[in-house]
Each structure stands twice: as structure tokens, then as C-alpha cells.
Amino acid sequence: MTEVKAGDRLKVGWTSNYHAGGWVRLALVPEGQHKVYEHFEKNVMKIVCYGHDERRGKTSYGDCVHPCNARKGCEYMANKYDGNRYDTTIKIPYNLKDGVYILQYMSAMSGHKTFYYSCARLKISGGKPSLPCKRTGKAPVAYGCMKGMAIPLSKYEKNTKMGNFCFAPNGLGDQDADMRKVPVNADCDPRITCQLSVNSKSCLKEDAMSTITNAWDP
Secondary structure (H helix, E strand, C coil): CEEEECCCEEEEECCCCCECCCEEEEEEEECCHHHCHHHHHCCEEEEEECCCCCCCCCCECCECCCCCCCCCCCCCCCCCCCCCCCEEEEECCCCCCCEEEEEEEEECCCCCCCCEEEEEEEEEECCCCCCCCCCCCCCCECCCCCCCCCCCHHHHHCCCCECCCCCECCECCCCCCCCCCCCCCCCCCCCCCHHHCCCHHHHHHCCCHHHCCCCCCC
């Protein structure tokens, strides 16, 4: 479980695992509410690019060699136009009650025809639940994503709305207004491990993976 405070920025990354294109939907609900799928639909934080290798000739037909130009552990997304590196950052809302929350990842990368899900438990403290944080409409979608070949963006957005989150100490605010702020976990490496790659030998040769203490099982 990751412990964070209201107002922190958190780096969220996922393995490229030979895939490219599509989107990732991130949603946040209190533990317990995660048992009902619709609760995630009504508490979306953002929709971002799944990612692809932007180096010339490195991505084709929705495939690339893991880690596919993912950012290294000490790096993080600090520019909204640099969103194809298999990670993003989120702002921990200021209006949440102290407690444990479930961050849901939903994606259908490349040519996959069904959504894949993962989640992380966050222990959040320091919030002010009395803040006025009523929102309407859908969550923001990132710029410049490479389209997935099977599931369109409209399916990610279907039946969803942005959660009633406050990203400023005194009210609504913008989730990415301070995206240059260093995340509290900037040392976590979203490239993860060559153990998850369908082409482990090629993975070990890519993007300085050999410099990781043990790129097979870090």
C-alpha cells in the first residue's frame, strides 16, 4: 500500500509489454466501493495515452519492443505533450476523507478487444472533505495518443463522469496545473521488468535495461 497526502503528485506507470497504442482510464474510489463497477465509472480522474515508442521505426502495427521508450525511474511526465511514455502523474485530491482508496487502471492496448484491469491501494490522509467539489461532465483526455486498433476512445468514456475531486486547496482546481511538481514516488520504475515481456532477450538490450541492477527481477 502506498501512503500519500492530499495535494501530493503520484507517478503511475504500467508495463509496455510489446504493445503500443490505445488509452488508459484511471479512477479512484474508497475501499469497499471498489466492489461495484459503476462506482469507478462515476469517479474517473483522467484518461491518458497507453503509450508507444516514438523513436523512428520503433513502433508498427501496435507493437514495439519492451520497454518501448518508457521513462526511467527518476523521470516523470512534466509536460502534457509528452504523454506517450507508458506513465502519467495524478494529483491526490484535497477533499477526500482519511482512509484507504483503490486506484483502478483500465486499458485495451494495441489490438486487444477486451479491457484489462489492475489496481493499487492508496492510504490517503490530510484532506478536507468539506470543500465544495461538485463536477459535471467527463474526465479530461490526454493529447496526441496513438489510437488503439480495436477499442475506440468512446468506449473508455461510455457512462463515465469525472469524480467530485478538488485539486486545489480551496476548491476545484485543475489536476495537472502543477504537473512539474516532483512526484512523491519518482524513484519507481514503470518499465518494470523484462520478466513481463514477450520478448525478454530483446528487452534486455533495449533502452539501458542492462543498467538496472537486475532487469529480469528487480
